[in-house]
Amino acid sequence: MRFSDTLKQRWQQHDTLVCVGLDPEPSKFPAHLRHAPDMVFAFCAAIVDATADLVCAFKPQIAHFAALRAEDTLERLIAHIHAKHPGVPVILDAKRGDIGSTAQHYASEAFERYRADAVTLNPYLGRDSIQPFLDRADKGVILLCRTSNPGGADFQALDCGGIPLYLRVAEKVAREWNGHGNCALVTGATWPEELGKVRALVGDMPLLVPGIGAQGGDVEAVLRHGRTAAGTGLLISSSRAILYAGHGADFAAAARSAASELRDTINRYRHD
Numbered sequence: 001m002r003f004s005d006t007l008k009q010r011w012q013q014h015d016t017l018v019c020v021g022l023d024p025e026p027s028k029f030p031a032h033l034r035h036a037p038d039m040v041f042a043f044c045a046a047i048v049d050a051t052a053d054l055v056c057a058f059k060p061q062i063a064h065f066a067a068l069r070a071e072d073t074l075e076r077l078i079a080h081i082h083a084k085h086p087g088v089p090v091i092l093d094a095k096r097g098d099i100g101s102t103a104q105h106y107a108s109e110a111f112e113r114y115r116a117d118a119v120t121l122n123p124y125l126g127r128d129s130i131q132p133f134l135d136r137a138d139k140g141v142i143l144l145c146r147t148s149n150p151g152g153a154d155f156q157a158l159d160c161g162g163i164p165l166y167l168r169v170a171e172k173v174a175r176e177w178n179g180h181g182n183c184a185l186v187t188g189a190t191w192p193e194e195l196g197k198v199r200a201l202v203g204d205m206p207l208l209v210p211g212i213g214a215q216g217g218d219v220e221a222v223l224r225h226g227r228t229a230a231g232t233g234l235l236i237s238s239s240r241a242i243l244y245a246g247h248g249a250d251f252a253a254a255a256r257s258a259a260s261e262l263r264d265t266i267n268r269y270r271h272d
């Protein structure tokens with residue numbers, strides 16, 4: 001099934017806009033796992049199994065695995081999600097972007113090697129750097145637009161012919177790059193008004209919204225500015241606040257409680 005259809009199904013049938021980010025940091029693991037063989041897989045798989053029914057997607061961040069020399073673990077983790085939780089899409093947060101010939105390899109890395117359903121990309125190199133991903137109509141292509149970090153405005157807010165660069169990105173993606181209907185945008189929860197301006201430009205295009213939880217984004221403001229008329233259109237992503245909600249043997253249950261609380265808070269504001 002296409003990423004966009006799988007996502008709609010999760011939103012509607014499972015009544016959730018929560019995306020759990022998988023950012024393993026062994027120093028934050030509970031003590032009993034910290035020196036266990038295969039600890040990264042054991043930790044992440046326990047989180048996945050405890051939260052899968054509460055999410056519209058999982059989002060592993062590739063650097064967290066690569067820095068640990070755990071790319072093979074990431075492959076196994078995504079295979080685990082597909083096998084045990086079919087219908088839950090996996091977004092590889094890789095923020096790739098390079099000339100076309102190299103971009104082909106990044107596309108095979110994301111979709112063949114890791115078997116991701118969608119990937120985050122940096123649009124800075126322009127259309128040809130994204131084309132190998134756009135060509136995969138079944139896969140999601142999620143472009144950085146207004147990122148959640150404090151420095152995001154350094155370039156993204158610069159005037160670009162009367163509107164800020166991030167809105168030019170939104171406009172270009174919505175009007176020219178989305179021929180297969182497989183595009184989405186990253187818009188941080190920390191800038192809800194900008195998120196609203198993006199929503200006004202792109203119609204019902206899905207928005208991946210990091211910045212809730214550890215970065216302090218406001219759930220109510222995100223929903224008010226970002227939801228579609230159907231009360232969907234958002235993948236509201238939280239990593240650390242869910243992964244490290246507990247510190248003991250019950251860490252997976254604590255993660256489940258945190259994800260469930262986030263889902264319920266979001267749902268309170270979905271149809272106001």
Ligand SMILES: O=c1ccn([C@@H]2O[C@H](COP(=O)(O)O)[C@@H](O)[C@H]2O)c(=O)[nH]1
Nearest residue numbers: 021061147148188210214215238239240
């Ligand atoms: O604008 C962006 C784009 C990506 N991220 C990624 O999302 C998570 C956020 O983690 P939290 O622990 O929920 O703060 C992380 O993997 C970032 O690389 C982002 O934060 N902002």
